Amino acid sequence: MTMDEAWKILLKHDYKRTKNRDILLRFFDQVDRYVTAMEVRNAVEQDNPGISFDTIYRNLAVFSRLGILDETELNGERLFRMQCASDSHHHHFICTTCGNTKSIPSCPMDQVTVNLSDYEIEGHKFEIYGRCPRCIE
Template sequence: MDINDAMKRLKEHGYKATGKRREILEFFQQADGYRTAKDLIQKLEKRYKGISFDTIYRNLHLYTKIGILEATELNGEKQFRFTCTHHHHHHFICKDCGKTKEIDVCPMGEVKQALANYEIEDHKFEIYGLCPLCKPA
């Protein structure tokens, strides 16, 4: 997904595609991995004096709800990144810098066998640790 796809999705769901919303998406497109609302507000404060956390969280929630951003919990804080839609995969997430690496392995075959009498609606598989740059030598 790119910014134009995301802006189109906003309109399709009945939301305005504003310049500020586009800037939020540009921030996540440029990010290499997950980023926090605090990271975003620090970037936007330079241009939009007095921008509130309410505005930021409202937009982040909206983007997550309509599938533009995906969210995870990292170090006790909710973090966001552009949704990957090109193929099914999972992520390794660096606990220090938030960078991600795609993992093409999916454990759902084994999980479905273990939960044969259950109806699975969705899943998310993430591995946390330190990337090569953040790992102590």
């Protein structure tokens, strides 16, 4: 997802273009990994010292709900990253130490849906958690 695409989505849903939203989107545009709301706050408070944690968290929730950010939960904490630009269906390995991700092109749903022939599947999410080679060393 590009910043232009993110702004189109926000404006389409009647969200105004604000300095805080712009700072948050620029941060996610530059960081290609999952981050916590606290990491976001620590990074963006240099550009905007008055930004509150509530403002950050509220905007992250809006971005996630609108599909601008991808969200996962690890150890009871929400983590966010910019939505993938890829049009192809894929999943992720997520490093529990540094938050970096690696795309997994295959999908386990083909095997799962065999046992769900009478069910209507509305969506799914598949993630693998562990440590990347850099964090293992």
